[in-house]
Amino acid sequence: MTAKDSSWLDLYQTLLDAWGPQHWWPADSPFEVMVGAILTQNTAWSNVEKAIGRLRQAQALTVSAVLKARDAELEEWLRPAGYFRVKAKRLRAFCQFLEEQGVAEQPQLLGLDLETLSLRALLLGVHGVGEETADSILLYALGRSIMVVDAYTRRIGSRLGWVGASIGYKDLQGVIEASLPTKSGVPLRKEFHALLVSLGKEHCRPRNPRCHRCPVQAFCRYGQGVSDQGRVRAD
Numbered sequence: 001m002t003a004k005d006s007s008w009l010d011l012y013q014t015l016l017d018a019w020g021p022q023h024w025w026p027a028d029s030p031f032e033v034m035v036g037a038i039l040t041q042n043t044a045w046s047n048v049e050k051a052i053g054r055l056r057q058a059q060a061l062t063v064s065a066v067l068k069a070r071d072a073e074l075e076e077w078l079r080p081a082g083y084f085r086v087k088a089k090r091l092r093a094f095c096q097f098l099e100e101q102g103v104a105e106q107p108q109l110l111g112l113d114l115e116t117l118s119l120r121a122l123l124l125g126v127h128g129v130g131e132e133t134a135d136s137i138l139l140y141a142l143g144r145s146i147m148v149v150d151a152y153t154r155r156i157g158s159r160l161g162w163v164g165a166s167i168g169y170k171d172l173q174g175v176i177e178a179s180l181p182t183k184s185g186v187p188l189r190k191e192f193h194a195l196l197v198s199l200g201k202e203h204c205r206p207r208n209p210r211c212h213r214c215p216v217q218a219f220c221r222y223g224q225g226v227s228d229q230g231r232v233r234a235d
């Protein structure tokens with residue numbers, strides 16, 4: 001298969017065949033997914049886990065507990081996630097939003113009567129919720145069929161030769177969505193995003209990508225220009 005005749009769906013299948021299910025999103029409840037999606041901005045997941053662990057230990061992993069907490073208390077719980085003051089404000093704003101929507105007790109019921117794109121627009125109106133966060137919440141917490149894209153996805157797509165390196169979030173999402181089936185939409189999209197994150201972390205790094213052991217090298221334009229020692233060949 002070459003870069004020209006392969007697709008995002010082939011990429012998904014190749015990664016799944018190589019690595020199997022990634023068991024994402026690691027969380028015990030839809031609300032925990034929402035909290036993780038807010039806290040994971042600009043930090044490693046291991047730091048998010050520490051912050052969520054602190055919330056759990058303080059029995060504060062509920063909407064009402066977050067809203068009742070004092071600013072200093074909430075910030076201290078979130079400290080391991082970095083930018084903890086900013087994230088405390090964002091988490092509080094999100095919990096206020098859930099309360100206003102009448103789903104504080106059952107956040108998984110958010111927007112049940114709304115189409116996915118209407119719910120997405122509603123989420124984007126909440127303080128601190130950007131496109132990737134909104135889509136992560138839609139897909140992993142609320143089971144909506146929508147592809148999450150990020151910097152890994154953009155870098156991989158660009159190196160494969162399928163999209164430009166500066167493509168915007170919505171355009172990249174649209175290109176991928178156009179090549180994915182709607183059937184089995186949610187499980188496939190959950191798995192695909194997780195596999196792309198693994199590919200971005202393990203192989204397709206910003207510098208010195210590990211192409212020689214990458215499962216998709218056979219149809220990657222960048223990978224095809226790389227020698228077995230991992231150096232870009234001079235054409």
Ligand code: SF4
Pocket residue numbers: 156159160203204205209210211212214215216217220221222223224
């Ligand atoms: S072959 Fe190299 S450039 Fe292509 S996806 Fe794999 S690691 Fe990235």
